[in-house]
Amino acid sequence: MSVEEKSIRLLRENPICDHCLGRLFARYGRGLRNEDRGRSIKTVLTMEAHRMLSLPGMEVQAEQNLRALWVNGGFEPAKQALLYEGKEVEPQGRACMVCNGMMDKLAEAVQAALDSLHQIDYENFLVSTVGAEEIMKREEDLAVSYGLEGFESVKWEINREVGKAISAVTGKPVELKRPDVLVEVHPLSMTVSLKLSSIFVYGRYRKLERGMPQSKWLCSYCHGKGCAHCNYTGKKYPTSVEEEIANVLVPLAQGSGDKFHGAGREDVDARMLGDGRPFVMEILNPKKRRFDLSGAEREIKERSAGKVEVLGLRFVGPTMVQRVKSGEKSRKKYAGLIESEQEISEEDVRIINASFNNVEILQRTPTRVSRRRADIARKKTVYAFQVKKVGPNLLQFEAETEGGTYVKELISGDSGRTVPSVSGKIGKLLKCKELDVLGVEGQYESEGI
Ligand SMILES: [Zn+2]
Ligand SMILES: [Zn+2]
Structure with missing residues (x-):
């Protein structure tokens, strides 16, 4: 069946607006808006019905078609043709059975979007239609019953038409991948909500x-x-x-x-x-x-x-x-103070300073965080660990370790959960009294966005 034959059948049985009729045949013809497709089909059908009206034996069908185009299609030229031929004309019938007249009110959504967008900063945007499931169900049902294989979903038409209208006013482009703002259109209420990307x-x-x-x-x-x-x-x-x-x-x-x-x-x-x-x-x-x-x-x-x-x-x-x-995971530099239970000897200082030069240690999750984190053993590298005696029981230290090393436990040994440890090396109980992070390695400054 041709586009015209299918269309007149559709219009004799259902009220359908220009947008929705055009959308049911959206695959055919490029660079056309659905509304223009729908109006064009109705124009040709009106001309053809008007021509047939004067052909013997065709009058009844022709008049029925013109009435369908006016009552169901809301097409004014069909009404004008009937009046011109001296026919009585009834009022227009129900709203479009697909969109319930919504597609003629898209300008309201555009205006609502412009009002909201006016209040924010953005370089680009994307339109998305939400809550159009009922409309989509009705157009799919029509497509199945009338064998329409070239229809387009109402969502795409709304997204495209509202997007074009916003661009035309604001000069901002549509961005598919990472829009600054997502304009969500709710077609049943013709309102919009904005989702601003972080x-x-x-x-x-x-x-x-x-x-x-x-x-x-x-x-x-x-x-x-x-x-x-x-x-x-x-x-x-x-x-x-x-x-x-x-x-x-x-x-x-x-x-x-x-x-x-x-x-x-x-x-x-x-x-x-x-x-x-x-x-x-x-x-x-x-x-x-x-x-x-x-x-x-x-x-x-x-x-x-x-x-x-x-x-x-x-x-x-x-x-x-x-x-x-x-x-x-990158390297970290630390400094701080260590307190010892017993007095520290010069020999202790010498041992510690000689012990952690690129040394691998094994650390189980520290007791102090084990309630919050899984108890696992990790291998970490200590690149350097140097101390200086600043009091009988006090050491100043500087350390450089692999990211994720628990430095307090590297010092105390955490009851044998970290080996080797600074405490273990000298056989004295040590505690990290103060800790500062001096540096976090990383090359971010020169990288682009
Ligand atoms: Zn419609
Ligand atoms: Zn509380």
């Missing part, structure tokens, strides 16, 4: 005060709700590196929250000095995608009252998250 800020942080975790740490009793244990803050520690940074960056981006990705982490009681530790802060639902980062660096330092400093902030792409996280 932005990512890379930098290095220095933590200049002990007793602060890297990321927000919820109270273990109430898990953030607030209880007597945490003084109704919901948190185990009053602040964290993450919060000190997020408190500045999230409001600048007008975001809804953050995720913190660090190249490993130091203990709560360790400082992070030197050039700092690489991190990426992901800011969720940002209305602003670019802002002054050097101003942000100054503000973080001021507002945290010297507890946290950040260096080299810059905007990066999402792939930087994995790159920074893999830095967890």
Whole structure:
């Protein structure tokens, strides 16, 4: 059956708008909008029915076709033809049985999208239709009953038409892979909602005060709700590196929250000095995608009252998250103080300084974290470990180790769970009293976004 034959059958049995009729034959003809396809089919059918109206024996069928085109197709020229030929004309019938008249109101969705987009920063966008399942079911049913193998899903038409209309007004392109904003169209209500993709800020942080975790740490009793244990803050520690940074960056981006990705982490009681530790802060639902980062660096330092400093902030792409996280395994430099139960001799110092030159150690998960992490044994390399006596029971130390080495346990031996250990080498019980991270190796500064 030809396009015309199928179309007149469809229109005699169902109310169908221009968009939906055209979409049922979307495969045929290129560079045409579905609405134009639908109008063109109805135009040809109207002309043909009007021509047949004066042919003997054809009048009844021709008149029925013209009425179908007007009543079911809502096609004004068919009504004009009937009136011209002196026929009575009934009012237009029900709305389109596929879209229920929705496709004629796409301009409302476009306007709603433009109003929302006006309030945010974005370079590109993508349109996605949600909640069109009923419409899709009806068009699939029609396609099956009428043998229409060339139809297109309503979703694609909405996505394309709304996308083109937004581009035409804003001049911003559609981006399929990684759009700054996803415009979700809800066709039943002709409303839109925006999904803003995260932005990512890379930098290095220095933590200049002990007793602060890297990321927000919820109270273990109430898990953030607030209880007597945490003084109704919901948190185990009053602040964290993450919060000190997020408190500045999230409001600048007008975001809804953050995720913190660090190249490993130091203990709560360790400082992070030197050039700092690489991190990426992901800011969720940002209305602003670019802002002054050097101003942000100054503000973080001021507002945290010297507890946290950040260096080299810059905007990066999402792939930087994995790159920074893999830095967890890179070399680290440490410094700190060791306290001994017994007095330290010069011989002890000599033994320690000679013992850890590119040495492999075996570490089981430390007792202090074994409740939170699986108990496994890891091989780690200690590249260097040097001490200097600064009191009868006190040693200053500097160490360089493979990422993921538990330095406190390397010193104490953790009751034999780390071997060899500094304690074990001299047979005296040692404890890491202070720990600072001096450096985290990593080549991020020169890499692109
Ligand atoms: Zn329709
Ligand atoms: Zn609590």
